[in-house]
Amino acid sequence: MTKEDIGNWFRNLQDNICLELEKADGAGRFHQDIWERAEGGGGRSRVIQGGAVIEKGGVNFSAVFGKAPEFLLQHHKVTDAYFFATGVSIVIHPKNPMVPIIHMNVRYFEMSNGVKWFGGGIDLTPHYILPEDAIHFHTTLKTICDTFDSSYYPEFKKWADDYFFIKHRNETRGVGGIFFDKLSETKSISLQDRFDFVLAIGNSFAPVYTYLMKKNSDLPFGEKELQWQDLRRSRYVEFNLVYDAGTKFGLETNGRIESILMSLPPRTGWVYGIENTMGEKERATQNLLKKGIDWANYVGNPSAS
Amino acid sequence: MTKEDIGNWFRNLQDNICLELEKADGAGRFHQDIWERAEGGGGRSRVIQGGAVIEKGGVNFSAVFGKAPEFLLQHHKVTDAYFFATGVSIVIHPKNPMVPIIHMNVRYFEMSNGVKWFGGGIDLTPHYILPEDAIHFHTTLKTICDTFDSSYYPEFKKWADDYFFIKHRNETRGVGGIFFDKLSETKSISLQDRFDFVLAIGNSFAPVYTYLMKKNSDLPFGEKELQWQDLRRSRYVEFNLVYDAGTKFGLETNGRIESILMSLPPRTGWVYGIENTMGEKERATQNLLKKGIDWANYVGNPSAS
Numbered sequence: 298m299t300k301e302d303i304g305n306w307f308r309n310l311q312d313n314i315c316l317e318l319e320k321a322d323g324a325g326r327f328h329q330d331i332w333e334r335a336e337g338g339g340g341r342s343r344v345i346q347g348g349a350v351i352e353k354g355g356v357n358f359s360a361v362f363g364k365a366p367e368f369l370l371q372h373h374k375v376t377d378a379y380f381f382a383t384g385v386s387i388v389i390h391p392k393n394p395m396v397p398i399i400h401m402n403v404r405y406f407e408m409s410n411g412v413k414w415f416g417g418g419i420d421l422t423p424h425y426i427l428p429e430d431a432i433h434f435h436t437t438l439k440t441i442c443d444t445f446d447s448s449y450y451p452e453f454k455k456w457a458d459d460y461f462f463i464k465h466r467n468e469t470r471g472v473g474g475i476f477f478d479k480l481s482e483t484k485s486i487s488l489q490d491r492f493d494f495v496l497a498i499g500n501s502f503a504p505v506y507t508y509l510m511k512k513n514s515d516l517p518f519g520e521k522e523l524q525w526q527d528l529r530r531s532r533y534v535e536f537n538l539v540y541d542a543g544t545k546f547g548l549e550t551n552g553r554i555e556s557i558l559m560s561l562p563p564r565t566g567w568v569y570g571i572e573n574t575m576g577e578k579e580r581a582t583q584n585l586l587k588k589g590i591d592w593a594n595y596v597g598n599p600s601a602s
Numbered sequence: 603m604t605k606e607d608i609g610n611w612f613r614n615l616q617d618n619i620c621l622e623l624e625k626a627d628g629a630g631r632f633h634q635d636i637w638e639r640a641e642g643g644g645g646r647s648r649v650i651q652g653g654a655v656i657e658k659g660g661v662n663f664s665a666v667f668g669k670a671p672e673f674l675l676q677h678h679k680v681t682d683a684y685f686f687a688t689g690v691s692i693v694i695h696p697k698n699p700m701v702p703i704i705h706m707n708v709r710y711f712e713m714s715n716g717v718k719w720f721g722g723g724i725d726l727t728p729h730y731i732l733p734e735d736a737i738h739f740h741t742t743l744k745t746i747c748d749t750f751d752s753s754y755y756p757e758f759k760k761w762a763d764d765y766f767f768i769k770h771r772n773e774t775r776g777v778g779g780i781f782f783d784k785l786s787e788t789k790s791i792s793l794q795d796r797f798d799f800v801l802a803i804g805n806s807f808a809p810v811y812t813y814l815m816k817k818n819s820d821l822p823f824g825e826k827e828l829q830w831q832d833l834r835r836s837r838y839v840e841f842n843l844v845y846d847a848g849t850k851f852g853l854e855t856n857g858r859i860e861s862i863l864m865s866l867p868p869r870t871g872w873v874y875g876i877e878n879t880m881g882e883k884e885r886a887t888q889n890l891l892k893k894g895i896d897w898a899n900y901v902g903n904p905s906a907s
Binding site: 328344346353355464465466527531534535538539548551554555558559561562563564565566567568569570 | 633649651658660769770771832836839840843844853856859860863864866867868869870871872873874875
């Protein structure tokens with residue numbers, strides 16, 4: 298398994314996910330922008346806008362390499378090194394507020410000093426939390442995790458709760474999912490095992506999300522639900538611009554802005570005091586934006602911390 | 603001049619500005635929320651929404667005091683101290699894209715170790731840059747500055763160019779204005795002089811902005827201008843959430859979220875590739891989002907750096 302193999306797998310993953318999303322949407326088509334990085338490598342940004350189900354979505358692939366920038370050298374305490382990084386990043390903003398926003402990232406990093414690891418995460422941000430969707434989502438992730446290592450799901454689920462958290466609102470971004478970083482080879486887990494796990498997560502994206510697209514995209518909604526969607530999307534913007542490590546990293550290292558910020562929603566807004574107009578459905582969602590809900594075993598009485 | 607005097611002046615400034623804005627708007631009325639800070643002090647948040655000219659605006663006053671929090675003690679290298687901070691913060695988002703967004707902040711800070719200073723800034727963010735408005739705005743500020751000290755305008759204008767800058771876009775937020783911080787007493791400038799200057803800037807807000815409201819709020823606009831307004835507003839969000847020191851400070855110190863984020867626009871959106879649909883008017887604005895334009899002496903041929 299060379300780094301080229303890993304990059305190719307991720308590129309294929311992008312292709313497959315785009316195909317499946319187009320099929321499920323029925324109308325929208327991805328537009329591709331190919332870009333090159335002056336110092337080495339590049340990527341394929343794919344954006345879909347104005348689809349039947351997807352209002353805006355991005356599925357980005359990149360594989361970049363070259364001399365390690367200063368902050369990497371410092372971090373690894375070396376004076377000279379080469380790095381290679383590849384991954385797929387996805388954010389989908391659906392039109393219908395009853396369909397959740399979804400995000401996934403899978404990535405591989407290696408450096409000429411011998412460091413090699415995988416990272417990633419997938420999380421669901423419903424505008425309206427439908428418990429059955431959160432249960433389905435987490436059960437799917439738990440089943441995959443458990444195939445590899447029984448410690449994965451509890452550990453990575455907690456990691457997601459802590460990571461996808463809007464501190465200044467004291468609320469989670471959504472119903473979470475899993476998050477993991479710097480998974481390298483250990484005595485009992487080979488790098489190939491790590492890769493197999495990351496690929497299994499990557500391959501779960503299309504089935505899990507197209508299921509939710511089909512299930513919810515015909516649910517009725519009106520002006521009030523669109524207003525609430527604006528609010529929930531504005532929280533998404535707050536998370537991404539204030540806390541998201543990938544966004545920060547991209548902005549600080551002069552990455553391709555259009556690709557980094559493709560995660561931001563196509564329409565949103567901050568209306569003062571709109572929280573006070575919340576109805577029962579909105580309040581129910583707000584009350585579930587908490588860490589520590591055991592969604593895989595949820596029975597309507599959350600053990601939230 | 604006690605700190606209570608300064609607080610009272612700022613409170614009056616809030617009252618006057620709200621009155622003048624309501625008068626110029628003709629329809630909108632400010633809604634007030636009074637809040638208290640557990641550790642000492644509080645504020646009056648005033649928000650206007652859905653006016654005839656102003657779509658959303660906030661004019662906030664606060665005066666807080668108490669034991670200095672840890673980061674202040676560390677910064678000032680003391681183990682124990684009391685602080686007092688008061689100020690007025692304003693952001694106005696107009697409905698008509700031909701009326702510019704405006705921001706002003708004036709503030710006073712003192713600590714029991716003897717530190718006393720004023721800070722502040724005012725800057726204009728046109729959706730469409732009309733050079734005559736930028737000239738009027740900067741000439742007004744320069745005239746006030748020059749009354750106090752001939753070094754003020756060039757120094758504070760450059761400070762604003764550097765501060766109100768969206769690094770990841772390599773563009774300024776708008777046409778700038780002035781920015782200044784930690785203006786304390788010097789041999790030749792008393793603290794009263796500093797305060798007089800800050801008040802003069804504060805008092806210029808209502809005339810300078812109501813002038814622009816009246817001048818531009820009847821200019822025609824359509825769907826295309828609203829789309830461009832969305833884009834310009836989304837840049838405003840990027841600046842405030844990624845770079846703005848006041849916002850960062852508020853979010854990190856557990857401030858009143860609704861008051862801190864009242865600066866964010868009521869409607870916005872990130873549409874991928876919309877920059878590519880720019881027409882001549884939009885391109886002209888984009889080309890003027892640069893540091894170093896000498897707006898007070900602008901003759902249509904900017905000396906931009």
